[in-house]
Amino acid sequence: MWEYTDKVKEHFLNPRNVGIVDDADGVGEVGSLACGDALKLSIKLDENKLIKEAKFQTFGCASAIASSSALTEMVIGKTLEEARRITNENIAEYLGGLPKEKMHCSVMGRDALEKAIECYLGEEAKAVEGEIVCECFGVTDIQIERAVRENSLKSIEDVTDYVKAGGGCGNCHDKIQDIIDDIMGSEAAPRTKKKALTNLQKIRMIEEILESEIKPALEKDGGNIELVDVAGNKVTVRMRGACATCSRSQMTLNNYVETVLKDRVSHELVVEEV
Amino acid sequence: MAKIIYVDNNATxxxxxxxxxxMIPYLGEYYGNPSSIHAFGGDVGLKLKEARRELSDLIGADPEELVFTSCGTESDSTAIRSALKAQPDKRHIITTSVEHPAVKNLVEQLGKEGYRTTTVxxxxxxxxxxxxxxxxxxxxTAVVSVxxxxxETGVIFPIEEIAGKVKEKGILFHTDAVQAVGKIPIDVHKLDIDMLSLSGHKLHAPKGVGVLYVKKGxxxxxxxxxxxxxxxxxxxxxxxxSIIALxxxxxxxxxxxxxxxTRVRQLRDKLENALLDKIPxxxxNGDPENRLPNTTSIAFEFVExxxxxxxxxxxxxxxxxxxxCTSGSLEPSHVLRAMNVPFTAAHGSIRFSLSVFNTEAEIDFIVEKLPPIIERLRKMSPFWEDAQLKDRMIT
Known part of the structure; x- marks a missing residue:
């Protein structure tokens, strides 16, 4: 028996927005019968370009259905830009977490959403990019790389949990390991360089990234952020505007601000709110 | 909590x-060690002897041919490893593609250790x-284990014939009879079986006890x-x-x-026919002609x-x-895959396994509750509409 959160169970038992939107503006389909799960997401926008309607059809386990249902709730009322920023981690968090082995359900949600948006924007559905690594589930090196980077995956098992690659015959395990090693290696190298930063350099870099990258992103949601202090690796910030009152600001802080700063400045950084 | 309708008897x-x-007195009052010389322990030993006889009667063995183990898996491992150890010059093992992991994974491991393996x-x-x-x-060939x-499917293999052919060649034959013992009559002495595994908790005894039958000689x-x-x-x-309980x-x-x-088989058939009838x-899955009386595996297409x-x-x-999805692996069961059950069906396969404790009212309850469940999930499934379209084109 899986340890599903009450929220997963609730969404599974009472799924929201099942079906297909009439005259959909965008449709995204991922998965297949062979893979064991599949999701068809359709969306419709209103005159202000906000997602007015979102519906899903899902073949899959309880967590696949719950993830799809959660996704529709999350995107309704959002702009495409906002919707695009939803990560698989966000979907899992919305449900209070998913068992590790079921994270691929949240990835499926994210992928379907991306496809639906691309469909609306008239962007050519990208031909399968990259090379197929996992033949059993048709997963490419690019998809694996993305999952490894976005979720800091460290093992073949992790990769299987998130994108299914390696979950079948196992012939691709060496290739997956190579991808993980490459990414860990390339991250490890600059990290040692970053350690050489002086405190002053570090503060300047943080300031710069906050100004040029993080603030503009938060401003789109009516929020803002202010640097209060940098003490060693502890970065103290104040959330302003909409972020100050938003119940999800902690998530923004951890998932977005901290991730960006860690990635760009130093992996040791911890971001805290005043 | 709702009343439990338990149709998972092949699990436990x-x-x-x-x-x-x-068994309760032997968890409390009579705690002696059966190997002791004193009567307090010795009496427990006598009780074990009685249990051994009762069990040997069930499968047609002599009491001294039984070895009590901790579970079916231990019996399987003991049997196969013993066969290899007893004949160090023989390096080949034969088994089937649908064995329980207790045999399947062991044989795979032995393959990695250098044994030649054949999977039927x-x-x-x-x-x-x-x-x-x-x-x-x-x-x-050192051992054949079938x-x-x-x-999963309840399919019964022709053990009598296989054991005979294997014996003709002077090869050891082991059978994992965990699902068969207690459900169909078994008489080991009438067949050329060298070793047989069984598990207590599949036949209304507690978990944590099994038996390996080892033919005399x-x-x-x-x-x-x-x-x-x-x-x-x-x-x-x-x-x-637990041995006394067994x-x-x-x-x-x-x-x-x-x-x-008789009765359980009829209930199983009723359940199967009603579900097939009500659910398009x-x-x-499996061979309806040669099947355990209590088991049915039914595939419901387009749902998981x-x-x-x-x-x-x-x-x-x-x-x-x-x-x-239930097992945490990504592919459907190795048994259904070995049978080439199409993916459309394998992902939606459900096993019902009954026991003498099931009643007709329970079967009626399942027949009432399941069709709407399948319908509800199909309405949610992106493949259902296409399937219905195809149906309409055919008719």
């Missing part, structure tokens, strides 16, 4: 009330390719070394209460064998097993699934 069974009763395939109904099996018997009945190499228990064939102080359970299942093959795009199980669970119905 309810310990029969009289079995529970039989099955057809789409789960029937063994006997010609292939016999063709692969060789002077180098399950008596499959845990079979060279044997113990798995656990140490004390002289089980005549040196399995060291370690006996799991007294003896009682052997009597219980022997007494209910006929009922299992559903089919039985875990979702079905969780919705049935809302009604207190306990069954299990061959789908990938």
């Amino acid at each position: 069974t309810q310990v029969a009330p009289e079995v529970v009763e039989s 395939p099955v057809d789409s109904k789960g029937r063994l390719d006997l010609v292939y099996l016999y063709q692969n018997l060789s002077d180098d 399950m008596w009945a499959n845990n 079979t060279t044997f190499s113990p798995f656990l070394m140490g004390g002289h228990q089980e005549h040196g064939r399995r060291a370690g102080t006996e799991n007294v209460a 003896g009682k359970a052997a009597r219980f299942t022997a007494a209910h064998m006929e009922e299992e093959n 795009h559903s089919m039985v 097993g875990e979702s079905i199980l969780m919705l049935m669970d809302q009604h207190g119905i306990c069954a299990s699934s061959g789908s990938a």
Whole structure:
């Protein structure tokens, strides 16, 4: 028996927005019968370009259905830009977490959403990019790389949990390991360089990234952020505007601000709110 | 909590009330060690002897041919490893593609350790390719291990014929009879079986006790070394209460064998026919001609097993699934894959396994509750509309 959160169970038992939107503006389909799960997401926008309607059809386990249902709730009322920023981690968090082995359900949600948006924007559905690594589930090196980077995956098992690659015959395990090693290696190298930063350099870099990258992103949601202090690796910030009152600001802080700063400045950084 | 409708008896069974009763004194009052010289322990030893006899009666063995173990898996491991150890010059093992992991994973491991392994395939109904099996018997073959009945589909293999052919070549034959013992009559002395595994909790005894039958005269190499228990064939102080319970359970299942093959079989058939009748795009996995009386595996196309199980669970119905999602692996069960069950069906396969404790009212309840569950999930499935379109085109 899986340890599903009450929220997963609730969404599974009472799924929201099942079906297909009439005259959909965008449709995204991922998965297949062979893979064991599949999701068809359709969306419709209103005159202000906000997602007015979102519906899903899902073949899959309880967590696949719950993830799809959660996704529709999350995107309704959002702009495409906002919707695009939803990560698989966000979907899992919305449900209070998913068992590790079921994270691929949240990835499926994210992928379907991306496809639906691309469909609306008239962007050519990208031909399968990259090379197929996992033949059993048709997963490419690019998809694996993305999952490894976005979720800091460290093992073949992790990769299987998130994108299914390696979950079948196992012939691709060496290739997956190579991808993980490459990414860990390339991250490890600059990290040692970053350690050489002086405190002053570090503060300047943080300031710069906050100004040029993080603030503009938060401003789109009516929020803002202010640097209060940098003490060693502890970065103290104040959330302003909409972020100050938003119940999800902690998530923004951890998932977005901290991730960006860690990635760009130093992996040791911890971001805290005043 | 809703009333439990338990149709997952191939996973484990309810310990029969009289079995529970039989073991309780040996968890409390009579705690002696059966190997002791004093009467307090010795009396426990006598009780073990009685259990051994009851169990040997169930499978047609002599009491001294039984080795009590901790579970079916230990029995399987002991049997196969013993066969290899007893014939160090033979390096070949034959088994089937649908074995329980207790045998399957062990044989795979032995393959990595340098043994040559042959896996006998099955057809789409789960029937063994006997010609292939016999063709692969060789002077180098140390042991052939073939399950008596499959845990997922209930398909029964022709053990009498296989054991005979294997014996003709002088090769050791082991059968994992965990799902068969207690459900169909078994008489080991009438067949050329060298070793047979069984498990207590599949026949209304508690978990944590199993048996390995070793035919008299079979060279044997113990798995656990140490004390002289089980005549040196399995060291370690006996799991007294559970062995006594297993003896009682052997009597219980022997007494209910006929009922299992009449009333339980009828209930199973009723359940199967009603579900196939009420639910379009559903089919039985396996060989309806040669099947355990209590088991049916039914594939419901275009829906996924875990979702079905969780919705049935809302009604207190306990069954299990061959789908990938329930096990944590990504591919559906190796048994259904070996049978080439199409993915459309394999992911939505549900196993119902009954016991003498099931009633007709329970079967009626499942027949009432399941069709709307499948319908509800199909309405959610992106493949259902297409399937219906195709149906309409055909008709």
